[in-house]
Amino acid sequence: MKIVVVGATGTIGSSLVYALQNDHEVIAVGNSRGDYQVDMTSEDSIRELMKTLGRFDALAVTAGNISFNSLKEMTSAEWQKGIDSKLMGQINLVRYAMDALNDNGSITLTSGIIAREPIAKGVSACTINGAVNHFVKAAAFEMPRGIRINCVSPTVLEESSASYGDFFPGFIPVPASTVAQAYKKSIMGIQNGRIFEVE
Numbered sequence: 001m002k003i004v005v006v007g008a009t010g011t012i013g014s015s016l017v018y019a020l021q022n023d024h025e026v027i028a029v030g031n032s033r034g035d036y037q038v039d040m041t042s043e044d045s046i047r048e049l050m051k052t053l054g055r056f057d058a059l060a061v062t063a064g065n066i067s068f069n070s071l072k073e074m075t076s077a078e079w080q081k082g083i084d085s086k087l088m089g090q091i092n093l094v095r096y097a098m099d100a101l102n103d104n105g106s107i108t109l110t111s112g113i114i115a116r117e118p119i120a121k122g123v124s125a126c127t128i129n130g131a132v133n134h135f136v137k138a139a140a141f142e143m144p145r146g147i148r149i150n151c152v153s154p155t156v157l158e159e160s161s162a163s164y165g166d167f168f169p170g171f172i173p174v175p176a177s178t179v180a181q182a183y184k185k186s187i188m189g190i191q192n193g194r195i196f197e198v199e
């Protein structure tokens with residue numbers, strides 16, 4: 001399979017690339033690194049990427065930024081960051097990938113445990129991850145040509161614990177290699193419109 005991973009150079013993405021690369025042609029896309037670059041907050045950039053890549057069998061998005069702050073202190077710009085990146089960035093990647101995907105292909109997006117388990121300063125992440133999950137459930141009904149769409153919703157990763165594990169008291173971190181298996185399930189499986197919780 002020709003599999004495009006947007007966010008391939010990150011913590012989750014690099015683990016997914018590692019899990020796929022022996023058996024598939026993996027196209028690693030980052031923002032500043034990788035085989036190809038895209039800015040998922042820009043529709044023009046996404047359009048250019050799709051033109052460059054040609055047709056493929058699967059898209060996995062392991063990218064999307066969100067701001068963390070309290071509801072009282074979160075600025076409009078901080079709210080907008082998550083909307084432009086993690087929400088509309090992923091939605092626009094889906095919109096443009098729909099034409100580029102081969103019949104019976106798949107799309108796998110990323111949300112996060114905060115969608116169902118809010119944390120302090122996670123009001124934007126909770127809102128946006130929840131929206132990503134709901135988008136996937138609804139979009140699954142409109143996918144053409146046998147294309148499937150799912151979402152992976154992981155808890156905090158072991159590899160990220162040192163950076164922001166303190167924000168997740170009592171959450172048990174999982175290794176990126178375990179999270180990568182959920183993307184494999186989505187890409188190689190038969191499920192559609194599913195949210196794969198990994199915790």
Ligand SMILES: NC(=O)c1ccc[n+]([C@@H]2O[C@H](COP(=O)([O-])OP(=O)(O)OC[C@H]3O[C@@H](n4cnc5c(N)ncnc54)[C@H](OP(=O)(O)O)[C@@H]3O)[C@@H](O)[C@H]2O)c1
Binds near residue numbers: 010011032110154
């Ligand atoms: N890490 C966790 O514990 C965890 C848990 C649950 C959910 N998540 C979610 O999983 C996703 C990935 O997390 P991560 O920890 O793997 O992130 P990460 O290590 O920070 O990696 C981010 C990836 O996204 C790319 N990227 C950054 N800005 C971009 C843009 N504007 N357009 C396209 N690509 C862009 C980066 O490319 P460059 O390397 O080229 O900059 C990199 O490949 C995020 O949405 C995060 O909320 C993470």
